[in-house]
Amino acid sequence: MKHIAIIGASGYTGAQITSLINTDSDLSIQGLYVSENSLDKGKPLAELYPSYNHISLCLKPLTNEAKNAIVAQADAVVLATDHVVSLHLAAWFYKQGLAVFDLSGAYRFGSLEQYPKWYGFTHEYPEVLAEAVYGLAEWNAAEITQSKMIAVPGCYPTASLTALKPISHLLTEVLPVINAVSGVTGAGRKAHLHTSFCEVSLTAYGVMGHRHQPEIATQLGHNVVFTPHLGNFKRGILATITVQLAKGTTADDIAAAYQCYDDAALITVKQNAFPKVDDVVHTANCLVGWKYDADTHYLVVSSAIDNLMKGAASQALQCIKIHFGNESQ
Ligand SMILES: NC(=O)C1=CN([C@@H]2O[C@H](COP(=O)(O)OP(=O)(O)OC[C@H]3O[C@@H](n4cnc5c(N)ncnc54)[C@H](OP(=O)(O)O)[C@@H]3O)[C@@H](O)[C@H]2O)C=CC1
Ligand SMILES: CC(=O)N[C@@H](CCC(=O)OP(=O)(O)O)C(=O)O
Numbered sequence: 347m348k349h350i351a352i353i354g355a356s357g358y359t360g361a362q363i364t365s366l367i368n369t370d371s372d373l374s375i376q377g378l379y380v381s382e383n384s385l386d387k388g389k390p391l392a393e394l395y396p397s398y399n400h401i402s403l404c405l406k407p408l409t410n411e412a413k414n415a416i417v418a419q420a421d422a423v424v425l426a427t428d429h430v431v432s433l434h435l436a437a438w439f440y441k442q443g444l445a446v447f448d449l450s451g452a453y454r455f456g457s458l459e460q461y462p463k464w465y466g467f468t469h470e471y472p473e474v475l476a477e478a479v480y481g482l483a484e485w486n487a488a489e490i491t492q493s494k495m496i497a498v499p500g501c502y503p504t505a506s507l508t509a510l511k512p513i514s515h516l517l518t519e520v521l522p523v524i525n526a527v528s529g530v531t532g533a534g535r536k537a538h539l540h541t542s543f544c545e546v547s548l549t550a551y552g553v554m555g556h557r558h559q560p561e562i563a564t565q566l567g568h569n570v571v572f573t574p575h576l577g578n579f580k581r582g583i584l585a586t587i588t589v590q591l592a593k594g595t596t597a598d599d600i601a602a603a604y605q606c607y608d609d610a611a612l613i614t615v616k617q618n619a620f621p622k623v624d625d626v627v628h629t630a631n632c633l634v635g636w637k638y639d640a641d642t643h644y645l646v647v648s649s650a651i652d653n654l655m656k657g658a659a660s661q662a663l664q665c666i667k668i669h670f671g672n673e674s675q
Pocket of ligand 2: 449450451499500501502528529530531532533534574576657
C-alpha cells in the first residue's frame, strides 16, 4: 500500500485524482491539501463537490507542519497546483525523498532556457529538473519507473502526441497542423472573465504562442503548428491534426504504425471513423481516428481525451501505478 498526499485537491484535477485514488485498492490518501490561507481549508471535499459525498476527507491547509507530516507519512505527492506553486513544492518534496507527480508544466521541459519564455519564471532547480521524466504513460514507462520526479504531460500534448508519435517517422518538413478544442475545465476552477458562462463561445486562443506548442514539438522531435480553441462544453479535448506524410506512404504503413497501441488498454485507433468528445468524457481513454489520401499524402487524424482524466488525473494515476509497480500492493 502506498500513501499519497494530494496538493491542490480542491481544484478540478486535484478533486478528480482524489476520486480515482480513493477507489484504488493499492493506494491510500495520506491527506488532501490546499494553500495555507485557502478559503476552502477545513471544508470537506464533498462540500465543494457533492458528487464525491462518499469521500469523507477534509481539505487541510499546507502549513509547514503539514508538509513535515506528509514527508513522515506519505510515499508520494501529487501536485495539482499552478506551475509556480509546483515549481517550489516539487523541488522541496523531491529533496525530502518523496516521489513527485506534478500535473503542472514546471518540470516538462528538459532545458532551463524554455521556462522564462513559456512560463514567465526562471527555473531555480536545475538539479531536480535534470531528474524529471515526462510522464506520457504509454511511451515512457521505463523512465517513469526509474525516476521519482514525474512531470505529467499537459492535456493538449497528451491528445496530440498520442496521435502523432506513432507516425513521427513518416513526417516530412511540412509541419503538422494541430487544431484542438478544449472544454472549459481545462482552464481550472478559479474564476476568470474569459471562462464565465456568458463569455464562453468557440474561439481560438494562444495562437502562435501557447506553451503546449514547444511541449509537443520537443516530445515529438518535430516542429508543429498548434492552435488551441476554447469550446462551450465542460470537459474533453478533441485535437484534429492535418499532416502531410512522406511520398510513397500507404494507408497500410499508417495502420502498421498505429499497431504500437494494440496492447495499450486505454488507446483505441480506428481508420475512417472519428471520435467524439462525449465518447471519452469521465473515462481514462484516448480515441484516435484517421483517414488518409494517398494522392496528396495528407493524413487527418483526430484524438479525443477527457482533459481532466487522460489529460491530467488518470494519466497521473497511470504514472503512479507504473512507478510503484508491484510495490503499491
Ligand atoms: N484543468 C486541466 O484540464 C488540466 C490542468 N493541468 C494543470 O494541473 C494543475 C492544476 O490545474 P487545475 O486543477 O485545473 O487548477 P485549479 O485552479 O482548479 O486548482 C488549483 C488548486 O491548487 C490549490 N492551490 C493554489 N495555491 C496553492 C498553494 N500555494 N499550495 C497548495 N495548494 C494551492 C487551489 O486551492 P486554493 O487556491 O484554495 O489554495 C486548488 O486546489 C495546473 O498546473 C494546470 O496547469 C494539467 C492538465 C490538464
Ligand atoms: C482551456 C484552457 O485554458 N486550457 C489550458 C490548458 C490546461 C493544461 O493542460 O494544462 P497545463 O497548464 O498543465 O499545461 C490552457 O490553455 O492554458
